[in-house]
Amino acid sequence: MAVLPAEQDLRRVIGDGEGVPDGEVEGLSEADLLEQHRQLVLLRTYDERSVVYHRQGRIGTYAIFWGHEAMQVGSAYALEREDWIFPSYRESAIGLLRGLPAATILSWWRGHPAGWWNPQDWNVASICVPIGTHVPHAAGLAWGKKLRGENVCAIAYFGDGATSEGAFHEGANLAAVTRAPVILFCNNNPWAISTPLSAQTAAETLADKAAGYGMPGVRVDGADVLAVYEATREAVARARAGEGPTLIEAVTYRTAPHATADDPEAYIDLERVEEERQRECVGRYEAYLRRLGVLSDEAAEAVRAEAAELMREGIRAAEAEPPADLSLLFSHAYAEPPPSFASDLAELRRVLGG
Amino acid sequence: MAVLPAEQDLRRVIGDGEGVPDGEVEGLSEADLLEQHRQLVLLRTYDERSVVYHRQGRIGTYAIFWGHEAMQVGSAYALEREDWIFPSYRESAIGLLRGLPAATILSWWRGHPAGWWNPQDWNVASICVPIGTHVPHAAGLAWGKKLRGENVCAIAYFGDGATSEGAFHEGANLAAVTRAPVILFCNNNPWAISTPLSAQTAAETLADKAAGYGMPGVRVDGADVLAVYEATREAVARARAGEGPTLIEAVTYRTAPHATADDPEAYIDLERVEEERQRECVGRYEAYLRRLGVLSDEAAEAVRAEAAELMREGIRAAEAEPPADLSLLFSHAYAEPPPSFASDLAELRRVLGG
Amino acid sequence: MAELTLVEAINDGFHVELERDADVMVLGEDVGRAGGVFRATAGLRDRFGPDRCVDTPLAEAGILGSAVGLCMAGWRPVCEMQYDAFSYPCLDQLITHVGRYRWRTGGAMAFPLVVRMPYGGGVRAPELHDDSPEAYYVHTPGVKVAIPSTPADAKGLLAAAIRDPDPVVVLEPKLHYRTMRGEVPEGEHVVPLGQARTVREGDDLTFVAYGSMVPLAEQAADALAGEASVEILDIRTLKPLDEDALLAAAAKTGRVVIVQEAPRTAGYAAELAAILAEKAMLDLRAPVVRVTGYDVTYPYWQIEDAYMPSVERVVDAAHKLLAF
């Protein structure tokens, strides 16, 4: 493979079609290349439609991941189906890559119980909302599987801001000490809502944190799906070989608001945003595939149509969910609910009924 | 100055009197050298007497710091009186170096209110018991003083185990981001009670954590008072110059039990302990001073006698403290205590009185 | 008097207090450049500079821990926790240091810091943006806790908290940040800690509430109009509690309903009920009833209204007491 030298060892595979030559990743067939394209389009379509659905009031507040698709597709593509994914809200739709129905994820954003899936069905953990707190979960799962002799890896996704949290630190350190087969995947987009990376850390790079845990740290262009794939594949190989965790810092830029509720105009440089949007990951990959002569207009169109249909079907199904029953308030809190739950529910029904 | 090359850049000044030549630290007068000796003997005496006092039931559980004196003296000697010290239980007696009465510290270990000093009188914060939680305090104080334009540094002392805590991580990161004039001084002794460093971290060195915060990391022989002094002096100079925090990893070995309540036989290699005791910091420094011809037997004897007397006087004064009054239960919780406190105290007196 | 929303009143209070006292500084996640995700700190960074309104790293324990040090350096830090459930990482610093440090110094050093956060549900938000954690704070020695229910009190209690020599936790009902408007005194406005507020007088029943449950109690009282006259007490400061006001309001009617959004078990309403059980025995004509959230995780927002105490549930409790 040929990775371009880049500032601060930022690994790249995809060139710019001009001065910077394209590289390639060993062992990826044309089918692999097209499948990753399909997945990119799927996530992109999910994200763009979700913003529309939010405007239409069909889903609630939504954390936009426009421009983050390559990080999610490239890394997830390096995993086996048995490997576990621990997403943050920013990767809410990553389950789509394993066949989790769009309706489920849309239901999550609709605040409907149908949005809470069984992690074991997809080896995709619940969406983690409190920043960085799922890093120890991923470490614990990977460690626990290793102790059982199961050859399973885990990957935890989190942002640049998350690296400031004690939970990230304790989880990363524990993963390294137990040599847990886990990949710590940092989406450095370099904003935490309105807080720029410069206010988040004084480190030159987030990958510099890896040495402090005794694990390798890798920096990769987060808008380069193939570079992300390759870096993750190497980390997975290390993990399976018993060499423990790897910290991957995928560098990108958050060109969308933090979430639908956020208005970045107050703090972000809109010109910079425009520039960055030009470098967005899906277009870059399509151009690469076209330069390779792998992607035809028809194929690209078909993939988009398929994704659009999946979203139409998804929102339809999500909206077709029957209203959640009150009894769900008391379900699932405990394996055997305390007696008080039954009387609370009975009282609630009586009061609301009457 | 001449620092010896050492494994993993472990800085040393003091030689071994044989193959390894002595170095020296620029700008230290003979008086400075002897003062640090006096302080070493003072701490050593405090520690050894405290263990005896504990056996005699005159103080409670006590965290022994035998062999850690050089780290405390060398680093504190590089500070100005206005600089703030944030000790852990391992540095409980560091206030002695600023004239805090031994009786006060002994009273702390006796669980008597006379042991709780006013930090502002000595610029020595309260002894911190929960591991690593004072790192953000030191960072906040240093940052806050800087914001006020006061030229004051802070130093926080903690152990190797503390580096695993989220509080250490969040405090260190915040210190670096705010360029707070603070020294993070890690006593790597390399045990956390019974947990060896190898179970604490997979990092090659604890100083490797510094890069992840964007601060310099320095490793120094913790049993070499002059190397510790010099490294701290450089860190203080950086801090005063507005260059922010430094992580100092001082490497030593815990040859005593974690505390009087602990029995290390279960987990520690006693032969290793014996070897390490040979390298203990006070004797090493005395030999160095004698090779320099700076320390006479009389001077050494006088210093020991002074320290012994100070301890005799200290324990006498501590034991002469009148019993604490019950009302202290309710003092100091709030600037203006709630009405309930008065009635609680009245009731308590009535009940115990009757 | 200006007519402001609850969050505007808080922002107004900040501007007044930072102007009044140069030692007051604000720190937290996104409080600076963005002015806070709810705009509570809007304009502070521009007006008072980035050193007095600081965008911190994403680290709640670090924020509160550094605030302890900032107090030692002479500052009066006001820490924002971005949401209720994201304040939990700071509990360790709060319990082991913030509430204890003054005591450690024999009263020689003060820790006049404030921890404030939006709290509570009903806002159709994703998980963990809906908690009511006041009980954790109230149970912690050495800290005071206040929860406003009106724009004027939001400004006045924040000012009192900032001026208080001891650590104060202020929880703000985010449900009413923008939906509630009210008259707010301009300039300096302080509502002393430790004083409850009688929302309305009544003779048959007493509703005791705080924060977002106060307007609910008022609606329930309205619903009972004609049937029963309801006294409503807004606790305002949970610690130190205005116990006299509580006992008086209970004695007046002998029938008490306590409304709390948080889960029932070991919530703050239990403390209020326990005080009545110990000190109002002879005044009570009926059991003390708690209407609270349930002992479960705050639910999916499509059914959150069923979790929250409702007018129906409060009225139902009232009927029970009237029939007792």
Add this chain to the structure above:
Amino acid sequence: MAELTLVEAINDGFHVELERDADVMVLGEDVGRAGGVFRATAGLRDRFGPDRCVDTPLAEAGILGSAVGLCMAGWRPVCEMQYDAFSYPCLDQLITHVGRYRWRTGGAMAFPLVVRMPYGGGVRAPELHDDSPEAYYVHTPGVKVAIPSTPADAKGLLAAAIRDPDPVVVLEPKLHYRTMRGEVPEGEHVVPLGQARTVREGDDLTFVAYGSMVPLAEQAADALAGEASVEILDIRTLKPLDEDALLAAAAKTGRVVIVQEAPRTAGYAAELAAILAEKAMLDLRAPVVRVTGYDVTYPYWQIEDAYMPSVERVVDAAHKLLAF
């Protein structure tokens, strides 16, 4: 039956449960090589290997957070927090994940983990080795809480906690770790969660207590011998509470003293009193009195005995009720 100290009973329980179920593992600070600073886990590392009794890094949130993942991998982790006050860093994981994760999975995944810790004062220890944090745990939805008061219950409740499909927090009275001995059934011994224990029958007064306050309640009852006959209820499981037992014990005498070591305000005793105020109104012949620690930082140990509820204070409360 063997005669064991309370901590020996816990150690015995560990050996039995790890032998019985290969999915049970123990993790925490110093639980392995040293067998725990109180020797509660002594011998486990040698017998079951370093993978089933793990010396973790010094990181309470990491310990509990990784335990969540260990559950997902099929383990039943038992986490030790070395002391009460050092458990606070794990509160965030407990509240935001441990108590909620089962719910998140729609009940599809179980989180059968245990968090256990020594708690309470009276041991002449330095600061922060003396806290009684049960209220923080009890108020958290999705977790159960148990506190034994005898060696047999310490073993039996630990076994029940380990076997329970839901997260359970077990607080152990460190004051009695070595000072209390008692008969402990050999081999498997399970004390079901949710069942209170009647310590002794009585007709005039009811003392309600748990953990280290149970022996104190017994001493107080002894001191009242001849004067009043006292019923003593050991709550044992704070959540889920054995409410029937509480109401029955209260109804029997109509005079209830609740004893709690933790600070009074919003402590667990308030929950018990609130339940009585709501459901035992007609049975009560006197106010419900709480005898608790004070609303202050746990003090310097030279005066800790004055902070702790004492026989004198319980007897005094009893006299008040008898005279009411």
